[in-house]
Amino acid sequence: MVFKSRNESSPASDLPVRRYHVVGVDARCESLFHSMMRLVANKAGSHWVHDAEAHDLLVEGAATDSSGPAAALRRSFASFTRGGGDDCAMLRLDGMLETLEDVERDLATSRSAPAAPVPTAADTAQAMKLTRWPNASLLAGQPVFPKLATLMLSRPMTIGELARRSGLDESVCADFVDSLREARLVEVQRSSVPAAAPERSGGSRGLFAMIRDRLGLGEVFS
Amino acid sequence: MEHKIVLTGVTGAGKTTAIGAVSEIDPVNTDVRNTDESVAKQFTTVGLDYGEIRLDGGQRLRLYGTPGQARFEFMWRIVSQGALGLIILVDNSQDGPMEALETYLDGFADLIERTACVVGVGRGATHPEPGLDDYADRLAERGVLCPVVPVDVRERSDVLMLLDLLLTQLETKTGNIDESL
Numbered sequence: 001m002v003f004k005s006r007n008e009s010s011p012a013s014d015l016p017v018r019r020y021h022v023v024g025v026d027a028r029c030e031s032l033f034h035s036m037m038r039l040v041a042n043k044a045g046s047h048w049v050h051d052a053e054a055h056d057l058l059v060e061g062a063a064t065d066s067s068g069p070a071a072a073l074r075r076s077f078a079s080f081t082r083g084g085g086d087d088c089a090m091l092r093l094d095g096m097l098e099t100l101e102d103v104e105r106d107l108a109t110s111r112s113a114p115a116a117p118v119p120t121a122a123d124t125a126q127a128m129k130l131t132r133w134p135n136a137s138l139l140a141g142q143p144v145f146p147k148l149a150t151l152m153l154s155r156p157m158t159i160g161e162l163a164r165r166s167g168l169d170e171s172v173c174a175d176f177v178d179s180l181r182e183a184r185l186v187e188v189q190r191s192s193v194p195a196a197a198p199e200r201s202g203g204s205r206g207l208f209a210m211i212r213d214r215l216g217l218g219e220v221f222s
Numbered sequence: 223m224e225h226k227i228v229l230t231g232v233t234g235a236g237k238t239t240a241i242g243a244v245s246e247i248d249p250v251n252t253d254v255r256n257t258d259e260s261v262a263k264q265f266t267t268v269g270l271d272y273g274e275i276r277l278d279g280g281q282r283l284r285l286y287g288t289p290g291q292a293r294f295e296f297m298w299r300i301v302s303q304g305a306l307g308l309i310i311l312v313d314n315s316q317d318g319p320m321e322a323l324e325t326y327l328d329g330f331a332d333l334i335e336r337t338a339c340v341v342g343v344g345r346g347a348t349h350p351e352p353g354l355d356d357y358a359d360r361l362a363e364r365g366v367l368c369p370v371v372p373v374d375v376r377e378r379s380d381v382l383m384l385l386d387l388l389l390t391q392l393e394t395k396t397g398n399i400d401e402s403l
Binding site: 130131132134135136146147150151153155157207208210212214216217 | 225275353361367382383385
């Protein structure tokens with residue numbers, strides 16, 4: 001079962017966002033765990049959201065595959081239940097909160113744990129917009145990079161949109177956006193749906209398409 | 223129906239060459255009458271570079287290359303009316319290219335705000351200063367968000383790139399974007 005907690009409203013407070021994932025428990029227990037996590041999400045020092053791809057905390061049930069995804073920190077599912085074990089009927093909010101607070105202390109002292117994880121470009125649901133034109137070194141990788149950057153100038157774009165519009169692999173777009181993110185040149189719109197630009201009246205789409213067709217612009221970066 | 227894109231830059235930056243690279247007619251220099259009564263009367267006409275691209279249904283995309291000197295700013299406003307966007311050509315081999323860019327950012331501020339802009343930096347291979355990053359820094363300081371790319375206006379592909387980046391901004395800005403570019 002996949003929970004898209006990252007699409008929920010951002011917390012009103014300025015709590016740093018922490019991400020967690022659960023593996024090695026049955027679907028019922030996972031579902032219950034997510035539900036209870038939502039109840040305590042803002043009660044400790046962070047705002048906790050589920051993210052199966054990148055996370056600070058991996059909660060492992062007994063059936064966990066040892067080759068599970070990497071995380072900054074791991075905790076057993078049992079550490080969240082009263083009396084231990086993987087019986088999710090023993091999950092209690094106060095016990096979960098205590099464990100989360102313990103986790104947050106460890107994360108705070110762990111050099112490997114980012115204080116406020118920045119979403120990675122691999123998260124294709126997040127739309128990103130450029131805040132300034134990148135330095136030339138960031139655009140030198142491929143001839144199409146200036147165009148990718150231009151796509152992100154006027155409105156936030158997801159990795160998927162960039163890939164679809166440029167014809168490049170998502171991995172290429174993700175790497176490019178990651179380099180922009182590391183250079184702090186993008187702002188992230190924390191929503192699965194990028195802001196829709198207002199539709200322009202007067203049939204301009206036809207005009208732009210006509211100009212492109214006439215100039216053969218589709219071939220410039222292909 | 224007629225549409226236009228404006229190219230500006232100092233004399234010798236390559237406006238005529240750039241227009242000629244994509245125009246379907248030989249670029250011409252045409253006198254355009256000054257209709258702005260607020261400016262000196264002696265400027266009754268001003269020379270503009272002109273080229274055009276024919277579109278479906280009898281429509282035309284007109285390419286105007288403005289005179290570069292700041293004293294023709296009144297003409298910049300006239301030509302900007304109804305334009306789709308602006309291409310600024312900077313010539314690194316001439317004195318004060320950064321100051322020239324500032325002049326055009328001021329003179330075309332309304333058009334840039336309303337539509338989109340691309341800055342093409344020419345002759346950077348032989349005159350690397352200011353660098354592209356210097357221009358990007360200045361644009362950021364001015365709050366202008368637009369592409370800054372090297373360009374050789376003698377190369378049709380480079381001129382097409384400028385137009386492509388301009389159109390890409392317009393498409394994303396207005397929401398009128400094709401599924402694939």
